[in-house]
Amino acid sequence: MTTDISNLLKRNQLSVTNSRKRILECFHKSDGALTHAVIEQQVGEEFDRVTIYRTLQTFVEKGIIHTIPTTDNSVKYALCKEACSEGHHHDNHVHFICDDCGTTYCLDHVTIPSVQLPNGFKHKQTDVVVSGVCEKCDN
Amino acid sequence: MTTDISNLLKRNQLSVTNSRKRILECFHKSDGALTHAVIEQQVGEEFDRVTIYRTLQTFVEKGIIHTIPTTDNSVKYALCKEACSEGHHHDNHVHFICDDCGTTYCLDHVTIPSVQLPNGFKHKQTDVVVSGVCEKCDN
DNA sequence: ATTGACCTGCAACTTTGTTGCAAAAGTTAT
DNA sequence: ATAACTTTTGCAACAAAGTTGCAGGTCAAT
Numbered sequence: 001m002t003t004d005i006s007n008l009l010k011r012n013q014l015s016v017t018n019s020r021k022r023i024l025e026c027f028h029k030s031d032g033a034l035t036h037a038v039i040e041q042q043v044g045e046e047f048d049r050v051t052i053y054r055t056l057q058t059f060v061e062k063g064i065i066h067t068i069p070t071t072d073n074s075v076k077y078a079l080c081k082e083a084c085s086e087g088h089h090h091d092n093h094v095h096f097i098c099d100d101c102g103t104t105y106c107l108d109h110v111t112i113p114s115v116q117l118p119n120g121f122k123h124k125q126t127d128v129v130v131s132g133v134c135e136k137c138d139n
Numbered sequence: 140m141t142t143d144i145s146n147l148l149k150r151n152q153l154s155v156t157n158s159r160k161r162i163l164e165c166f167h168k169s170d171g172a173l174t175h176a177v178i179e180q181q182v183g184e185e186f187d188r189v190t191i192y193r194t195l196q197t198f199v200e201k202g203i204i205h206t207i208p209t210t211d212n213s214v215k216y217a218l219c220k221e222a223c224s225e226g227h228h229h230d231n232h233v234h235f236i237c238d239d240c241g242t243t244y245c246l247d248h249v250t251i252p253s254v255q256l257p258n259g260f261k262h263k264q265t266d267v268v269v270s271g272v273c274e275k276c277d278n
Numbered sequence: 279a280t281t282g283a284c285c286t287g288c289a290a291c292t293t294t295g296t297t298g299c300a301a302a303a304g305t306t307a308t
Numbered sequence: 309a310t311a312a313c314t315t316t317t318g319c320a321a322c323a324a325a326g327t328t329g330c331a332g333g334t335c336a337a338t
């Protein structure tokens with residue numbers, strides 16, 4: 001478990017530090033995506049606000065986590081799959097945000113549909129964010 | 140033209156004020172979506188920062204404009220189509236952001252594809268944001 | 279024109295994110 | 309294990325983004 005996390009860091013040429021291990025743990029424990037604020041709340045006493053910002057930035061650059069576009073424009077982060085390499089994200093999955101509990105899921109097995117663009121527009125990436133009610137809140 | 144704008148405001152039970160008219164003009168003049176910062180830049184000397192924030196909020200509530208999710212999580216706003224009523228947005232169109240010039244387009248004629256959600260997940264809304272190169276920047 | 283409701287600007291504040299630098303930790307080679 | 313080197317952290321200070329309360333001004337309806 002702890003070695004998994006250490007290996008992930010080493011694989012990305014990052015030194016293994018307490019804050020990085022701790023923040024990665026948060027992601028592994030959580031079902032879904034996390035905001036800076038939530039992480040700060042969970043590890044807040046241990047580490048400085050600035051450290052969390054910088055750690056998240058580093059993780060995004062290295063392809064360990066990715067950001068998720070949201071309609072309310074808060075910044076959410078989630079773990080990338082193995083395939084993501086430095087500087088090249090290809091998290092081609094649909095994101096789902098529950099209107100009830102606010103959890104953001106990465107739906108890895110739902111494929112991104114292709115959209116037909118007007119003439120002259122060249123496609124590079126498609127982000128799909130679905131909102132609704134998740135399995136846990138559905139009664 | 141000016142009467143169009145006034146009517147739009149009246150139809151939404153909003154009093155017709157200079158700042159509201161001016162901000163709506165900005166949207167009509169522009170091809171695409173606008174950020175708070177861009178609007179402030181265009182009308183900045185005339186109106187207070189706070190007024191712009193509150194005007195945009197009001198417009199979103201009334202269904203005159205809508206927010207657009209972006210991968211860099213900056214807040215962008217664009218005009219809604221006639222169909223949007225108070226508190227109920229249904230801007231079911233694809234958004235396109237040009238990586239080159241940064242312009243955000245509402246592609247009204249591109250239909251939102253339907254996605255197959257896992258069991259237990261209930262769909263309410265789908266947001267699709269495509270990035271790439273737009274017709275103007277494509278050489 | 280007067281009244282009442284609504285809108286605006288100002289000031290102060292909170293929240294969010296960034297930068298520079300010195301101290302502390304991690305890493306590598308001996 | 310230790311020394312030397314590199315990287316990361318915490319602090320402080322700052323910058324940017326967004327919010328709130330209130331007094332004064334504007335708008336709409338009579």
